[in-house]
Amino acid sequence: xxxxxxxxxxxxxxxxxxxxxxxxxxxxxxxxxxxxxxxxxxxxxxxxxxxxxxxxxxxxxxxxxxxxxxxxxxxxxxxxxxxxxxxxxxxxxxxxxxxxxxxxxxxxxxxxxxxxxxxxxxxxxxxxxxxxxxxxxxxxxxxxxxxxxxxxxxxxxxxxxxxxxxxxxxxxxxxxxxxxxxxxxxxxxxxxxxxxxxxxxxxxxxxxxxxxxxxxxxxxxxxxxxxxxxxxxxxxxxxxxxxxxxxxxxxxxxxxxxxxxxxxxxxxxxxxxxxxxxxxxxxxxxxxxxxxxxxxx
Numbered sequence: 471x472x473x474x475x476x477x478x479x480x481x482x483x484x485x486x487x488x489x490x491x492x493x494x495x496x497x498x499x500x501x502x503x504x505x506x507x508x509x510x511x512x513x514x515x516x517x518x519x520x521x522x523x524x525x526x527x528x529x530x531x532x533x534x535x536x537x538x539x540x541x542x543x544x545x546x547x548x549x550x551x552x553x554x555x556x557x558x559x560x561x562x563x564x565x566x567x568x569x570x571x572x573x574x575x576x577x578x579x580x581x582x583x584x585x586x587x588x589x590x591x592x593x594x595x596x597x598x599x600x601x602x603x604x605x606x607x608x609x610x611x612x613x614x615x616x617x618x619x620x621x622x623x624x625x626x627x628x629x630x631x632x633x634x635x636x637x638x639x640x641x642x643x644x645x646x647x648x649x650x651x652x653x654x655x656x657x658x659x660x661x662x663x664x665x666x667x668x669x670x671x672x673x674x675x676x677x678x679x680x681x682x683x684x685x686x687x688x689x690x691x692x693x694x695x696x697x698x699x700x701x702x703x704x705x706x707x708x709x710x711x712x713x714x715x716x717x718x719x720x721x722x723x724x725x726x727x728x729x730x731x732x733x734x735x736x737x738x739x740x741x742x743x744x745x746x747x748x749x750x751x752x753x754x755x756x757x758x759x760x761x762x763x764x765x766x767x
Contacts, residue, residue, distance in 0.1 A: 546740035548579035623757030
């Protein structure tokens, strides 16, 4: 009806709406039946809107404009975004990956905020589907479909030793690795299970310490000749800080994928797309740089 008012012609309105003239005439007929008013009178070649048509047109102005804005593509501006993002992640990612992406995020979008949830591998789908998490960052422990996912990078595993360790200045063999005491860190994102799988037909390692945080193992690293097996990113961060020696694993180990995972409802949100792009770029660059810096290419 608005186009008919603007064009004052059935044929011109039909052309503008990409309809045939007969189809446009049928539309006008349905409008007249629906609204109980002729809506237009003819004056020569022009349609003249009735008073009711003009009143309806005025009433439609604001909702039609709102609908037009809603359906129009909106360019996302991070500077104007004040959204709170909820991310489910592991302690490992919180220590080794995410802190290094946050500076760029806050530089581009100073008004955003974050809510970090402890990631639960056995409830990952529920966290993303029903519990409001926008994104998960972790090592997937199984198939994630029908959730969406993207690999951020491949993470290897290294060994940390003190400089006083008997193996500090020599190549470490598999027998050396198995015969010395070990410390296992809980935040290593499932590395223990991967190591055990790789050594399934070998003697069990002697675990002298199982700790949630790395600091507990570091407290005794100069007292006992322990080997601390951790993801390469964690080794990268602590080796220089605590003056430790880094050794490669003395057996075949396939690096694991570190991924970001999200629900389909977040797929096309401009704010979510922006967040994923920053996480993708920063974390992928970070993982690749650490691999290069440690000579693990």
